[in-house]
Amino acid sequence: MRKSRWPGWGPGEQAEQHYLIQPRALAGGGDIRHVSEFLRASGWRDKSKNGGPLVMESADRAIRLTYDPYVQPGGWMIQARARGEQAEWWAMFGRQTPVEIIAGLTDALTQPRSAHAPNVWAPLAQQGWVARAEGRHYTATSPDEAAWLHFRQDGEGNAMWWSGARDEQGNGWSAQFSASTPLHLVQAFSTALASPEPVMRPRGRVPHSSKIQTTSVSVLPSQLGAWQQARIAAARAAAWARNSARGARPTTARPHAKTGAFRARR
Secondary structure, X not given: OEEEEOOOOOOOOOOEEEEEEEOHHXXXXXXXXXXXXXXXXXXXXEOOOOOOOEEEXXXXXXXXXXXXXXXXXXXXXXXXXXXXXXXXXXXEEEOOOOHHHHHHHHHHOOOOOOOOOOOOOHHHHHOOOEEEEEOOEEEEEOOOOOEEEEEEEOOOOOEEEEXXXXXXXXXXXXXXXXXXXXXXXXXXXXXXXXOOOOEEEEXXXXXXXXXXXXXXXXXXXXXXXXXXXXXXXXXXXXXXXXHHHHXXXXXXXXXXXXXXXXXXXX
């Protein structure tokens, strides 16, 4: 275990012990605010009730996210209603799914879709995951064999994605996506899943596993707060830019409308 000390400490603050964990897939659930606060800053509404599970809803009410730790097995559920040509879809994540991996998908819900065709497997291949085909089925496994992503297709062509991670003791999590889950969202998930970047957990929240590597770091509360605020500020800035772009759309007068009678819409 390596140990490092962060520079820039200020007076009157007591450093706290945290750990950087690799691979991130085995880091444990983490702080759910990593997901919820970003969505809130992006314009999502918090529909949670006091003492109940986390419930959040997109501004257009088309997508709902819940996190319920009070039932077994508990975990995350994202449900989206049908819109236009997009069928309804859902995604489920176990309670111990690292929030940084879930945020790969949930952050993407707040962002414009890329014009490029999605490729779920590309982020995995870039990180050295081993892929194999089994007829119409496809599987990719991390180099340490701790995490995986499966694609299955039945005789009628219905597809299903599922993923997960397990340590040597069998502890871990699983995730499942409906056949209609947009592929760019599954790609956002696979990108976060395969990322080599470590994730941080406080002392007492580090899993006991020989499959993980930890680096001990001393971090000030103000530093943690600054990192969290930077993420929230980025979400707010992106939401402001989207709203401004919608409000600035040009309006064209009808061909036979008189100039004096023209009214711009907002």
